[in-house]
Amino acid sequence: MNLKTQYNDLIKIRPLTKEDFKYVLNWSKDNRFCSANDWEENRSEKELYHWWLHCVNNKSEDFIRLGIELENKLIGYADLAYIKENSAELGIAIGESLLWGKGIGIYSSLNMIDYAATHLGITVFNAETHETNIRARKMLEKIGFKEVSRIGSEKYLGKDCNLIQFQLSLQANK
Secondary structure: OOOOOOOOOOEEEEOOOHHHHHHHHHHOOOHHHHHHOOOOOOOOHHHHHHHHHHHHHOOOOOEEEEEEEEOOEEEEEEEEEEEEOOEEEEEEEEOOHHHOOOOHHHHHHHHHHHHHHHHHOOOEEEEEEEOOOHHHHHHHHHHOOEEEEOOOEEEEOOEEEEEEEEEEEOOOOO
């Protein structure tokens, strides 16, 4: 999994901070981002700030959210959910829709996978995306995820879409 681009060495994952809220507030005003990530549009700044504080202060045994940083600016977040023994579900959101399609998601995901493997001993990663989210599907496949099922559906960009589940096993890639 040694992919290289102009962003590879510039993207970092790090803990979230209260000071990151200014970036989150901007994302909340981007209707493309809100629609793609199921964020409520026109959310009050106060409500959004309380939600962000919860994200910053969340301490959970089975969930971790870290910030994705590019050139000292928070541009998104990466999640590990349903952490159990050696597995977790990977999710990412790039908050600035102008940065979509530039390969940033791949390197953000690879950084989070490396973090999870190194610090938590995770070797099996699950992911899920909407059938119509071609960018996310291509990203997962480039990283080495394999489609394992097509179960469920939900709204994505205002339309009902089937969900596709993927899995990556680091043990299989050695």
